[in-house]
Amino acid sequence: MKPNRSTTTGRTTGAFQLSRPARRAWLVLHVAVSVAWLGLSLCLLVLGVSGATTDSAETGAAAYRAMKIFGDWMIIPISLLTLVSGVVLALGTSWGLARYRWVWTKFWLTLATAAASVFALRSGIDDAAAEVDRLRAGEPVPLFADLVAAPAVSTTAYLFMTAISVLKPWGLTARGRRWREAGRARGHVRRGPATGRDGGTPAPDRVTPSPGTPAPARGTPAPGRAGGPGRATPA
Structure with missing residues (x-):
């Protein structure tokens, strides 16, 4: 990462920006x-529903044992990598972590779902797998409703976070507005996700004429337009 410097003053703004690669x-x-x-x-949701609704003891036990395999091997690394990579991208780009409402909301949702998955969902899966291992052959499998509710809630949360990542709604936070005003006061030319309406779509930088550039004379047609100002003459 490299320091983010003002394009007008050359001074470091205090943030670090990721290089393009x-x-x-x-x-x-x-x-x-x-x-x-x-x-x-989604896989955990399907397995949880299968285990809760099947009439076959073997199928129910297999569903909960499969959930344990996924829980033991995938929940922790995937949830932590999602959280860490999102924070790095936020802090290493102009989006920031607390400048835009959608980024701030997504961060807290990711943190909450990661914690719930690691500390609550995994323990529920372990308890269910241990319970079915104690059952005798052909004995009915108990209903574990929490292993249906938890994946359903998490899937809804992930779909919601996917939607706001694409749509980028709600504009700037109070901290983001202060950051933008401070940048304007310093005269910085900001690169990144800034629009005049505080939206999420990046806007091109404004081009400021360099000192000494002569202004066009009054009455002079605009460049690229023929036949006087305001009308273009067809070729």
């Missing part, structure tokens, strides 16, 4: 693990 690498990682987390949640 690093930003792309972190973005690919973040998208990959986020999609994997959503897929994992």
Whole structure:
């Protein structure tokens, strides 16, 4: 990462920006693990519903044992990689972590779902798998409703976070507005996700004429227009 310097004063603004190759690498990682987390949640939901609704004791026991395999091997690395890669991308780009409402909301949702998955969902899966291992052959499998509710809630949360990542709604936070006003007061030319309406779509930088550039004379047609100002003459 490299310091973010003002294009007008050359002074460091205090933030660190990821280089372009690093930003792309972190973005690919973040998208990959986020999609994997959503897929994992859907798999756990399907297995939980299967275990709760099947009439076969063997199928129910197999569903909960399969959930334990996913929980033991995938929940912790995928959830932590999603959280860490998202924070790195936020802090290493102009989006920031607390400048835009959608980024701030997504951070807290990711943190909450990661904590719930690691500390609550995994323990529930372990308890269910241990319970079915104690059953005798042909004995009915108990109903574990929490292993249906938890994946359903997490899947809904991941779909919501996917939507706000694409739509980027709600504009700037109070901290983001102060950051933008401070940048304007210093005369910085900001690169990144800034629009005049505080939206999420990046806008091109404003071009400021260099000192000494003569202004066009009054009455002179605008460049690229023939036949006087305001009308273009067809070729």
